[in-house]
Amino acid sequence: MKQTQLCTLVKKSEPIKGVFDFTVEAPAIAAEAEAGQFLHILCGRGVFLRRPISICDVQDKLVRFVFEVKGEGTRELSEFSVGDKIDIIGPLGHGFYVDNEKYKHPAVIGGGIGIFPLLKLSQKLYEPLVVLGFRSADRVMMEEEFRAVSAKTLVATDDGSYGYDGYAIELLGKELMESECDVIYCCGPTPLLKAVQSLAAEKNIDCQLSLEQRMGCGIGACLVCTCKTTHEGMDENMRVCKNGPVFDAREVIL
Ligand SMILES: Cc1cc2nc3c(=O)[nH]c(=O)nc-3n(C[C@H](O)[C@H](O)[C@H](O)COP(=O)(O)OP(=O)(O)OC[C@H]3O[C@@H](n4cnc5c(N)ncnc54)[C@H](O)[C@@H]3O)c2cc1C
Incomplete structure (x- = not known):
C-alpha cells in the first residue's frame, strides 16, 4: 500500500x-x-x-x-x-513496458492531455518517432521538449492551424508507410486509442495503450474503473488503476 x-x-x-x-x-x-x-x-x-x-x-x-x-x-x-x-x-498503476533491445524503431503518439505521460516515456526509448495531435495551434504544447528526446517529432492539428492539417493518426499512418516501426505507444482520447489499435493490428506491430477512465480509489479496491480485456485468451474485466492504465492493445477491448 x-x-x-x-x-x-x-x-x-x-x-x-x-x-x-x-x-x-x-x-x-x-x-x-x-x-x-x-x-x-x-x-x-x-x-x-x-x-x-x-x-x-x-x-x-x-x-x-x-x-x-x-x-x-x-x-x-x-x-x-x-x-x-x-x-x-x-x-x-502499471506503466509502459520499455525494451530497447527488442524495439529499435519505436513510435509514440499522443493526443491532447494524453501527451503528458509520453514525455518521460520518450526519454527512455531509443530514438522514437513522436506524433502529437492537438485541436488547434493555440493548444500545442511541449513540442520542443519532445523534439529534444526524439529522432523526429511531428505535430498535427485538427483544424490545420499548425503542422499537419488533420488527425495525428493520419500522420502516423503516412510515416509508417515510409519508416520502420516495431512498437507503438499511445495515450489520448478513446477514438485515437481505437484508431491506433486498428493500425497496429493491420500492420502486426506491438502496441501499448494508456487508458483514461474515471477512477474511485486508484488502488484497485473499488472497481469503478474496470475495462474489458481478453487477457490470456479469456474475457476478463481489468482495473485501469491497478492492472493499467497501460494495456497491450491486442488484449484491451475499447
Ligand atoms: C490514469 C490517468 C491519468 C491521467 N492523467 C492526466 C494528466 O496527466 N493530465 C490531465 O489533464 N488529465 C489527466 N487525466 C484525466 C483527469 O484525471 C481528469 O480530467 C480529472 O479527474 C477530472 O476531474 P475534475 O474534478 O476536474 O472534473 P470532473 O468534474 O470529475 O469532470 C469534468 C469532465 O471531465 C471528464 N472526466 C473526468 N474524469 C475523467 C477521466 N478520468 N478521463 C476522461 N474524462 C474524465 C468528465 O466526464 C467531465 O466531462 C488522467 C486520467 C487517468 C485515469
Whole structure:
C-alpha cells in the first residue's frame, strides 16, 4: 500500500490557458516512478475523491505533472500556490513496458492531455518517432521538449492551424508507410486509442495503450474503473488503476 505524501509545490506555470504545469518535491515518488504511472491527488477541501494525473517528468527529487482544468477537482488543484503542500499518493498503476533491445524503431503518439505521460516515456526509448495531435495551434504544447528526446517529432492539428492539417493518426499512418516501426505507444482520447489499435493490428506491430477512465480509489479496491480485456485468451474485466492504465492493445477491448 502506497503512503500519502505531502509534497511541496516548487514550480507552477500555465503554459496555455487552462493547462497547469506543476513540479512538486516528492523524493519517495521520484525514486520509484516509471513512465506511464500516475499520481492520485487530493485536489482541495471541496473535493472528496482524489483525481488521477500522469507523471510527466522526474528530475532527482522533483516530480512534474501537467493537467487541464476540466471540472471541480482540477479547478481546485489549479489554485495551489508555490510553497503549498499537496497530498499525493503514488506512483500508482502499471506503466509502459520499455525494451530497447527488442524495439529499435519505436513510435509514440499522443493526443491532447494524453501527451503528458509520453514525455518521460520518450526519454527512455531509443530514438522514437513522436506524433502529437492537438485541436488547434493555440493548444500545442511541449513540442520542443519532445523534439529534444526524439529522432523526429511531428505535430498535427485538427483544424490545420499548425503542422499537419488533420488527425495525428493520419500522420502516423503516412510515416509508417515510409519508416520502420516495431512498437507503438499511445495515450489520448478513446477514438485515437481505437484508431491506433486498428493500425497496429493491420500492420502486426506491438502496441501499448494508456487508458483514461474515471477512477474511485486508484488502488484497485473499488472497481469503478474496470475495462474489458481478453487477457490470456479469456474475457476478463481489468482495473485501469491497478492492472493499467497501460494495456497491450491486442488484449484491451475499447
Ligand atoms: C490514469 C490517468 C491519468 C491521467 N492523467 C492526466 C494528466 O496527466 N493530465 C490531465 O489533464 N488529465 C489527466 N487525466 C484525466 C483527469 O484525471 C481528469 O480530467 C480529472 O479527474 C477530472 O476531474 P475534475 O474534478 O476536474 O472534473 P470532473 O468534474 O470529475 O469532470 C469534468 C469532465 O471531465 C471528464 N472526466 C473526468 N474524469 C475523467 C477521466 N478520468 N478521463 C476522461 N474524462 C474524465 C468528465 O466526464 C467531465 O466531462 C488522467 C486520467 C487517468 C485515469
